[in-house]
Amino acid sequence: MANSSYDSKDLVVLEGLDAVRMRPGMYIGTTGNKGMHHLLWEIVDNSIDEVANGHGNKIVVTLHKDGSASVSDNGRGVPVSMHPKLKKTGVEVVYTQLHAGGKFSDHNYKYSGGLHGVGASVVNALSRYLEVTVCKDGKKYFIKFESVEKKGKIVSGIVTEPLKEIGTTNQTGTYVKFLPDDRVFKDNHFSYDTVAERLRENAYLNKGMNIELIDERTNKRQQFCYEGGIADFVANITADKKPLFVPPVYIEGEVDETLVSVALQYTDTYAENIFSYVNNIPTPEGGTHEVGFKTALTKVLNDFAKKNNLVKEKDVAFIGDDFREGITAVISIKMKNVQFEGQTKTKLGNPEARSRVENICVSGLTDFFNSKKNEYIGQIIIEKAKGAAKVRAAAKRAKDLTRAKNSIEGSMLVGKLANCSSRNPDINEIFIVEGDSAGGSAKQGRDRYYQAILPLKGKPLNSEKKRIDQVLANDEIRTLIGAINTGIGEDFKLDNLKYNKIIILSDADQDGAHIRAILLTFFFRYMRPLITNGNIYIGMPPLYKVSTKAEDYYCYTDEELQEITSQVGNKAYTLQRYKGLGEMNPEQLWETTMDPAKRSLVRVTVDDAVRADQIITTWMGDDAKSRKDYITANANFNKVDNFKPIKIKEGN
Numbered sequence: 001m002a003n004s005s006y007d008s009k010d011l012v013v014l015e016g017l018d019a020v021r022m023r024p025g026m027y028i029g030t031t032g033n034k035g036m037h038h039l040l041w042e043i044v045d046n047s048i049d050e051v052a053n054g055h056g057n058k059i060v061v062t063l064h065k066d067g068s069a070s071v072s073d074n075g076r077g078v079p080v081s082m083h084p085k086l087k088k089t090g091v092e093v094v095y096t097q098l099h100a101g102g103k104f105s106d107h108n109y110k111y112s113g114g115l116h117g118v119g120a121s122v123v124n125a126l127s128r129y130l131e132v133t134v135c136k137d138g139k140k141y142f143i144k145f146e147s148v149e150k151k152g153k154i155v156s157g158i159v160t161e162p163l164k165e166i167g168t169t170n171q172t173g174t175y176v177k178f179l180p181d182d183r184v185f186k187d188n189h190f191s192y193d194t195v196a197e198r199l200r201e202n203a204y205l206n207k208g209m210n211i212e213l214i215d216e217r218t219n220k221r222q223q224f225c226y227e228g229g230i231a232d233f234v235a236n237i238t239a240d241k242k243p244l245f246v247p248p249v250y251i252e253g254e255v256d257e258t259l260v261s262v263a264l265q266y267t268d269t270y271a272e273n274i275f276s277y278v279n280n281i282p283t284p285e286g287g288t289h290e291v292g293f294k295t296a297l298t299k300v301l302n303d304f305a306k307k308n309n310l311v312k313e314k315d316v317a318f319i320g321d322d323f324r325e326g327i328t329a330v331i332s333i334k335m336k337n338v339q340f341e342g343q344t345k346t347k348l349g350n351p352e353a354r355s356r357v358e359n360i361c362v363s364g365l366t367d368f369f370n371s372k373k374n375e376y377i378g379q380i381i382i383e384k385a386k387g388a389a390k391v392r393a394a395a396k397r398a399k400d401l402t403r404a405k406n407s408i409e410g411s412m413l414v415g416k417l418a419n420c421s422s423r424n425p426d427i428n429e430i431f432i433v434e435g436d437s438a439g440g441s442a443k444q445g446r447d448r449y450y451q452a453i454l455p456l457k458g459k460p461l462n463s464e465k466k467r468i469d470q471v472l473a474n475d476e477i478r479t480l481i482g483a484i485n486t487g488i489g490e491d492f493k494l495d496n497l498k499y500n501k502i503i504i505l506s507d508a509d510q511d512g513a514h515i516r517a518i519l520l521t522f523f524f525r526y527m528r529p530l531i532t533n534g535n536i537y538i539g540m541p542p543l544y545k546v547s548t549k550a551e552d553y554y555c556y557t558d559e560e561l562q563e564i565t566s567q568v569g570n571k572a573y574t575l576q577r578y579k580g581l582g583e584m585n586p587e588q589l590w591e592t593t594m595d596p597a598k599r600s601l602v603r604v605t606v607d608d609a610v611r612a613d614q615i616i617t618t619w620m621g622d623d624a625k626s627r628k629d630y631i632t633a634n635a636n637f638n639k640v641d642n643f644k645p646i647k648i649k650e651g652n
């Protein structure tokens, strides 16, 4: 710990305040409302630095009725002794000299923002007034700065009440109150929510630090204090998701004057959520500390999987990404001489941070997973990573397949597809038909000039553990990708689409609804423009046939059936209920479902696909109860209405 007692002669002095007044944007980014909040962060950061370095434990931020804000801490108190060369007190130097401070000569504070804390003096320069009360060495001191008009010119940050003793005290600490200058900040209202969010984040990042926010304008107040630090942060971020274990993994360590702490959790989602910080400053562009963490995570989990024989010959080899599917992690490091890079200067550049973070994470995570009581957590993560690896491999195979020249014609899969003879995508349609027998009828009944048929075997999609990787492992789906010809994912090109209408034809039962949901989810995840562009349809086969001597009537809903049976009245009729598409002969299928003049199609919207995704999740997730609830609630699977579709009637 840097225990060197501070002396005013340590201050490094650089520049005066008029520079700030001339070009405020250079110092605080903007003179908008955000810039004004920046003033408050400057003062708060000084308190946080002080407390984070072990001096004091409590910070209070108050938003006052007159538009001013104040911050207090119970640290050591800003120095008040005389600076020998400048002939000014320490506190005066801190608030009137740009870049002044022991911090900037870097031997007092161990960890400091570097960019932030560029100066309490900037705050002074842009305020109507700024008052400082310091409690130190048994005494209470006060100093006031103001901006004043001299010969029509505004001079800011002038001492109007020189530093004086105003009493005695047995406490230590600093209290700063300032009023942002309304001539600089047009929108000068402090937002409670913005301040609260910032303070909460800081409380998470500084385990056990007690930060209070008081709004005297509304009498609202909140205390932020998290004994779990960033582990509580991660738990909070994942609160609305399903964590795969609790509590989050937490590790910390220190090496070469760099403090590293990491908390992580996995949920049943697929995205990677990593939030990193350096000296409490967010680094959304990442940087060397994130790289170090990722390298360590990959290494430790790979070792864990090997050591515990969790990978088999047949398994796809892991890459780093696989271990980060569904992860939520917070990385917080504290170090000296921080260098920021990147587009928005929010990327950590220090090369030494990488190895330090990596070392601490490798040893911390290894210890964690090697402990018998945490072994099951390692197993859960490896299971998750296996799923990710499989999906990745399947997606790559599908991509490679579609990338391959002569994609479909040349492939051996072509046999499954009965293509149409027209080469005009504007009129061409492809029917994806559930089952070989319905597929057979559709092939015979279709107009082969513009209608292509791809029969799907129901079962492969219906196997036990259903995820999108199995959808891609399915031959017919790969044939479909080849036939549609747009490619998938990032490679998708709508211009290459070979069929203007892609029509899903499945049975009016549970399996049919399931297959439909799988296909919609597939289109949604891998070929979304087809949905937004309106190319995906659901075909509507009839549910009943009512036959009288004179005529056959097809009914697509129970309501229609009632209507027809009451119309035919007391005439004798036979009622046939279609259980599946396969029960229809080719003519019937054409007449009822495929002929554009008579059929009804349902155009699929993004909402439908999202719904399908939820259905899949419910069905395929491990939550047996919600699966059962869903099936009970939606027992009538012949209803495409599950997807709230827009029904379109074609023909003339």
Ligand code: 1YM
Residues within 6 Å of the ligand: 006, 011, 043, 044, 046, 047, 050, 071, 072, 073, 075, 076, 077, 078, 079, 090, 091, 094, 100, 101, 102, 103, 108, 109, 174, 175, 176
């Ligand atoms: C409400 C704002 O500024 N607290 C604060 C600031 C300082 C110290 C303590 C401090 C720092 C050091 C030594 C040191 C600052 N001192 C300086 C400077 N709260 C608030 N509390 N003793 C006290 O850095 O070694 C700048 S900030 F420049 F004087 F060292």
